[in-house]
Amino acid sequence: AQSVAQPEDQVNVAEGNPLTVKCTYSVSGNPYLFWYVQYPNRGLQFLLKYITGDNLVKGSYGFEAEFNKSQTSFHLKKPSALVSDSALYFCAVRDAYNTDKLIFGTGTRLQVFP
């Protein structure tokens, strides 16, 4: 069965410092991996995805993520956090060949302090 784990409910970081939001996954086939961000009372905004190729994926607003097949991880990173990055972040996975549905983690709240 497909699953996603986001081990941290909340991540706190000072503005200007690097940030990492962790995600591990489990699928039976090749994974398609996604990061979305949700602001209060809003839907999900797409940040980036890994399908194949380069393990380092660059996305919107300066975010990037690194796919690590041996550790089944897809951590979200940003070199320098902004207060405006404070939001709820979701990692999601699809099994490439067997399904179209996204399986989401429980989310990680990122709090960036001035």
Added chain:
Amino acid sequence: DAGVTQSPTHLIKTRGQQVTLRCSPKSGHDTVSWYQQALGQGPQFIFQYYEEEERQRGNFPDRFSGHQFPNYSSELNVNALLLGDSALYLCASSSTGQGSTDTQYFGPGTRLTVL
């Protein structure tokens, strides 16, 4: 270019009633997926529509049904509402093809409250 739109924004119903939520996909997209996001949880897949047919379904009872129209817009219907159906309902649109690498883009959601 309009993104995914959903209506209404908020809805309040009582137990036992029926509700219909609506979604218009992003321009150029022909596939619509529906998700339920309970408070404090990640979104859960309800079902997906393509070519006016339900292509895949998650672990939701038959009280949840849907429809896709020729213009690719979609409706989600929930019958016999329960208190536990209170959630944010998200619609996502994407392009053709099972196994497609295309991204699902989400609308702002409909907040359903069941009293």
